[in-house]
Amino acid sequence: MSQAPHSGPTRAIDRYFASYSADHRHPLNQRIHVVAVPAILWSVVALVWCVPVFGTWTRTGIWAALAMFAAWSFYNRLSRRLGLGMLALFFFCGCVCRLIEMRLGPGVLLAAAAAVFVFAWVAQFVGHHYEGRRPSFLTDLVYLLIGPAWVMAKCYRRLGWRY
Incomplete structure (x- = not known):
């Protein structure tokens, strides 16, 4: 019994990356994404970091830790x-949040996260203007999670690592 010829990627991650890459072919858009996607990831972690624990005004980063664990899973x-790689990136994001919170205060962390979030999303949409294609997440929200992994995979390939 013969098998059908292999017609494309078999791993889910490879299928996601193939689809995401189809919306990110322009070199300028790719360069923007390599900077803006990690910036958005950090800003989201930082914004969630600033959410106080129920019944207190204490910000411990617990909500960010839970969100990062869910995304890492x-x-x-x-x-x-x-x-x-994503675990290391999340650890780095958490360390940066804690450092800014300790040294400059939670208000500065919140303001910085909001500014980075807005600036990075504007950059993303500029990149997609040059691309001439809509962002992938407008098709499926899962691509909001695929973007950071796509950038990480680009780093892996540059280092000669398999993912």
């Missing part, structure tokens, strides 16, 4: 190697 299911 998604990445780790798609690719363990990519999951490790």
Whole structure:
């Protein structure tokens, strides 16, 4: 019994990346995404970091830790190697949030996160203007999670690592 010829990527992560890459072919858009996507990721972590614990005004980063764990679980299911890279990135994001909160205060963290979030999204839409295509997440919200993994995979490829 013969098998059908292989017609495309078999791993879910490869299918996501193929679809995401189709919307990100312009070199300027790719360069913008390599900077703006991690900036958005950090800003979202920082914004969630600033949400106080119920019944108090204490900000411990617990909500950000839970959100990062949920996102990491998604990445780790798609690719363990990519999951490790995303875990390191989440750890770095958490450390930066804690450092800014300790040294400059939660108000500065909140303001910086909001500014980075707005600036990075504007940059993303400028990139998509040059691309001539809509952002992938307008098709499926899962691409909001695929973007950071796509950038991480680009870094892996540049380093000669498999994901």
